[in-house]
Amino acid sequence: MNDDRDLIFSNIRKALEPLPERAPYPEWDAEMPICREHPEFAERWDLYAYKLQQVNGTPLRGLKALGEWLVAAGQTFGYCDPKLVDEVRAEPAFAGITLETEFDRARVDEYLFGITLASGAIAETGTVILKDKETSARLGALAPWTHVAILRPERLLASTAEAIASLGDDPSVIWATGPSKTADVEGILIEGVHGPGTQICCLV
Amino acid sequence: MTPTKTQQSIDKFARDIDAEVHDSVWGGAKKTSEARYAALERDFPETADKLRETAGKIKQHTLENLDKYLAQAEASLQANGAQVHFARDGDRANEIILDIMKQAGATRMVKAKSMVSEETELAHFLEKNGMSCVETDLGEFIVQIDHDHPSHIVKPIIHKNRRQIAKSFEREGLGEYDDDPETICRRARKFLRDKFLHADVGLTGANFVSAESGRLTIVTNEGNARFCMAANRVHIAIVGIEKLVPTDRDLGLLLNLIGRSGTGQQLTVYSQFIKGPRTEGQPHGPEEMHVVFVDNKRTEVLATNCRDILRCIRCGACLNVCPVYRQASGHAYRSVYPGPVGAVLSPLLAGSRFPELADLPKASSLCGACNEVCPVNIPIPDLLLRLRDKAKREGAKKASAGTPGMGMYALLASQPTAWRGAMSMGKAMNMTPPAVMNIVPAAAAWQSARQLPPWRGGKFRSWMKTRKHAHDA
Ligand code: SF4
Numbered sequence: 001m002n003d004d005r006d007l008i009f010s011n012i013r014k015a016l017e018p019l020p021e022r023a024p025y026p027e028w029d030a031e032m033p034i035c036r037e038h039p040e041f042a043e044r045w046d047l048y049a050y051k052l053q054q055v056n057g058t059p060l061r062g063l064k065a066l067g068e069w070l071v072a073a074g075q076t077f078g079y080c081d082p083k084l085v086d087e088v089r090a091e092p093a094f095a096g097i098t099l100e101t102e103f104d105r106a107r108v109d110e111y112l113f114g115i116t117l118a119s120g121a122i123a124e125t126g127t128v129i130l131k132d133k134e135t136s137a138r139l140g141a142l143a144p145w146t147h148v149a150i151l152r153p154e155r156l157l158a159s160t161a162e163a164i165a166s167l168g169d170d171p172s173v174i175w176a177t178g179p180s181k182t183a184d185v186e187g188i189l190i191e192g193v194h195g196p197g198t199q200i201c202c203l204v
Numbered sequence: 205m206t207p208t209k210t211q212q213s214i215d216k217f218a219r220d221i222d223a224e225v226h227d228s229v230w231g232g233a234k235k236t237s238e239a240r241y242a243a244l245e246r247d248f249p250e251t252a253d254k255l256r257e258t259a260g261k262i263k264q265h266t267l268e269n270l271d272k273y274l275a276q277a278e279a280s281l282q283a284n285g286a287q288v289h290f291a292r293d294g295d296r297a298n299e300i301i302l303d304i305m306k307q308a309g310a311t312r313m314v315k316a317k318s319m320v321s322e323e324t325e326l327a328h329f330l331e332k333n334g335m336s337c338v339e340t341d342l343g344e345f346i347v348q349i350d351h352d353h354p355s356h357i358v359k360p361i362i363h364k365n366r367r368q369i370a371k372s373f374e375r376e377g378l379g380e381y382d383d384d385p386e387t388i389c390r391r392a393r394k395f396l397r398d399k400f401l402h403a404d405v406g407l408t409g410a411n412f413v414s415a416e417s418g419r420l421t422i423v424t425n426e427g428n429a430r431f432c433m434a435a436n437r438v439h440i441a442i443v444g445i446e447k448l449v450p451t452d453r454d455l456g457l458l459l460n461l462i463g464r465s466g467t468g469q470q471l472t473v474y475s476q477f478i479k480g481p482r483t484e485g486q487p488h489g490p491e492e493m494h495v496v497f498v499d500n501k502r503t504e505v506l507a508t509n510c511r512d513i514l515r516c517i518r519c520g521a522c523l524n525v526c527p528v529y530r531q532a533s534g535h536a537y538r539s540v541y542p543g544p545v546g547a548v549l550s551p552l553l554a555g556s557r558f559p560e561l562a563d564l565p566k567a568s569s570l571c572g573a574c575n576e577v578c579p580v581n582i583p584i585p586d587l588l589l590r591l592r593d594k595a596k597r598e599g600a601k602k603a604s605a606g607t608p609g610m611g612m613y614a615l616l617a618s619q620p621t622a623w624r625g626a627m628s629m630g631k632a633m634n635m636t637p638p639a640v641m642n643i644v645p646a647a648a649a650w651q652s653a654r655q656l657p658p659w660r661g662g663k664f665r666s667w668m669k670t671r672k673h674a675h676d677a
Contacts (some may be wrong), residue, residue, distance in 0.1 A: 002501075003292075004290040004291055005290040006497075007292050008273070008274075008290050008292060008445065008497070008499045008503060009271055009274070009677070011503035011504075011506075011507075012270045012271045012274070012445075012503050012506060013271055013500070014507065015503050015504075015506035015507035015511075016268060016269075016270070016271070016506065019222040019268060022265070022268040022269055023264040023265045023268045024261075024263065024265060024392055025261075025304070026246050026258050026261035026262060026449065027264065028258045028457070030453070032251060032254065032255065032258065032457070032676065033255060033456060033457045033460040033461075035247040035248065035470065037246060037248070037249065039222065041522060041562075043228060051470075055469075055470075060526045073511065076500065078288055079479075081406060084501075103487070103488075105235070105401060105435065106229050106402060108271050108397070109397070116492075118347045119364075121518075124470075125470050125521040126470075126473050127471060132482060132483045132486050133483050133485075133486075133487070136487050137487050137488055138430075138433075138434040138482075138486065138487075138488035139434050139435060139488045142427065142430055142434050143397075143434075153676075155464070159454050159455050160459065160460060160471070162452075163294075163456075163457060164452055164453060164456035165453075167417070167419070167452060167477055170483070171284060171285075171478065171479050171480035171481065171482065172428065172477070172478050172480075172482065172489065173476070173477040174475070174476050174477075175471065175474070175475040175476075175477075176474055177469075177472070177473050177474075177475075178469045178473055179473070179475075180425070180427040180473060181391065182342050182343075182424055182425060183358060183359070183425075183467070183471055184343040184346075184360070184361055185340045185342075185361075185366050185388055186365060186366050186385065187359075187391070188385045190385055190386055190389040191576070192389070192466075193342060193392070193393060193425075193426035193427065193428070193476070194393060194396065194397070194400075194426050194428045194430075194431050195388055195426070195427025195430060195431070196427075197474075
């Protein structure tokens with residue numbers, strides 16, 4: 001295998017040697033890829049909510065709204081990050097909802113929803129950011145039909161550029177922008193292919 | 205890259221030959237991919253081209269300093285606890301992956317979409333060696349159960365309709381015939397979920413790799429690549445050596461381009477940044493991460509004057525916009541990469557088999573649309589001309605004027621009248637790509653296309669001759 005490494009590197013050098021000069025790295029402004037073509041909003045959250053809805057995601061404000069949404073949807077059994085569970089259970093709207101804090105993969109399809117902590121969100125795109133160190137269970141955020149990301153207001157970022165700058169040293173950062181989807185079958189949009197069919201971001 | 209003088213004059217020539225021909229092809233082509241292209245122009249009305257040019261320069265810079273960035277990426281990944289492997293060709297890559305599986309005591313792989321794994325025919329190789337390997341991208345899964353080939357790099361089953369898919373599902377025991385797309389998706393979800401949960405190894409590609417941090421960026425819409433890293437012990441990423449970018453910051457720019465260019469999305473649903481095994485305390489996901497960097501003739505391409513094609517981020521925009529691709533569909537390109545990008549890349553990656561694909565560079569009317577939509581601003585028409593020259597120098601028969609091969613599609617596609625003429629001939633219906641692709645296997649479609657009487661005369665032909673002379677002079 002080391003032969004292959006040496007061979008590849010030597011072939012690269014040989015290929016590049018004849019070049020009279022190497023293309024320089026271009027100067028570019030971090031602001032350049034930020035999209036500003038959207039309506040004006042008073043608050044960053046409002047832009048976020050607008051963008052999330054554009055990708056068929058569901059923005060909610062407060063645990064009360066979340067509890068009511070889940071009950072109305074008949075989703076009364078799910079997974080919840082153990083670090084969030086006390087706060088969630090304290091909300092009266094969750095009275096009729098059962099939460100498990102350990103994700104049992106043998107019963108993966110029984111969980112109707114999974115509640116985990118968002119490490120951030122991106123207003124410009126309607127994205128939820130999940131970092132491995134703060135996501136209590138990868139499957140809990142992925143396998144149930146509904147994923148709820150609990151977002152703290154100070155973690156809402158403006159742009160993808162800010163979000164890139166805040167990747168930190170986490171080994172697995174996921175940006176989720178709306179529900180899982182495909183258009184593989186005749187170009188028709190279907191949501192909930194392998195991941196959540198409903199993506200909620202709840203500002204708490 | 206600034207277009208060369210040759211390209212500009214050729215393009216101008218192509219536009220001058222017949223305004224009507226040009227407009228109808230260009231206009232029609234543009235319409236269908238408008239939704240995709242518009243996303244970029246809508247969001248960046250002033251700067252769309254600036255974004256594309258900058259991204260192109262970043263990739264070009266990376267390629268021209270690939271030794272440095274590849275070594276840096278390797279070191280970063282190792283520092284993150286990932287194991288890095290190098291494979292000179294597809295066979296070696298497959299062996300490395302088989303070996304990783306054996307060492308991990310693994311027998312079951314779930315696999316996300318990866319174009320380089322199509323090059324190496326990984327799934328086939330693993331199955332031959334007693335491993336199970338299930339494609340989990342819906343389109344690729346359908347391709348796999350049908351023993352078919354993808355016909356588009358982003359939409360692998362663009363050539364299939366729902367009735368065919370429903371029949372395949374019925375045949376595979378996934379339920380009674382039902383061609384409702386939602387039902388099809390739900391059945392796939394159920395079937396593949398079981399595979400995810402019982403797999404040992406998840407295999408993914410990578411769209412970009414940051415040399416600075418070692419971060420692999422993987423984009424999907426379905427979430428299958430996430431699942432490939434949620435329920436199993438080992439993650440293997442198979443990555444072409446050209447996928448590098450210098451810094452994380454560059455990832456941000458490219459992510460903003462790939463979704464918009466490929467499918468008209470601001471971002472694809474899932475963008476994953478993976479740089480090592482799972483964190484301590486995380487109950488799910490791989491404890492082991494391997495990255496296999498594959499050459500498979502990329503260094504050969506790097507040594508040619510067509511190296512710009514290695515900037516490609518596989519967004520598919522050039523396919524969607526290409527009149528020839530639309531007429532011919534993907535299988536006509538007889539290789540892993542169809543469309544304009546494939547017309548350049550496939551013959552180059554074919555190595556000594558270059559002559560067999562030497563007609564592909566002719567599969568273009570040089571209308572320039574591919575260059576205009578390309579998020580990394582690859583001057584594809586320019587590269588096609590360089591390859592045509594190469595073909596001529598090497599005396600590749602298929603590339604000579606007048607032979608059918610892909611050149612025929614290019615001629616017909618650029619000449620609505622000729623195309624209509626072809627349509628009214630005996631076998632003509634076979635030429636309609638949707639009809640062709642829906643009724644008969646790709647190879648047969650290709651054969652029937654080749655039996656069309658040679659196309660005679662016309663402005664394009666004489667233009668080709670004139671151009672040839674101009675070029676020779
Ligand atoms: S050549 Fe450009 S437009 Fe075509 S697939 Fe590659 S990046 Fe996309």
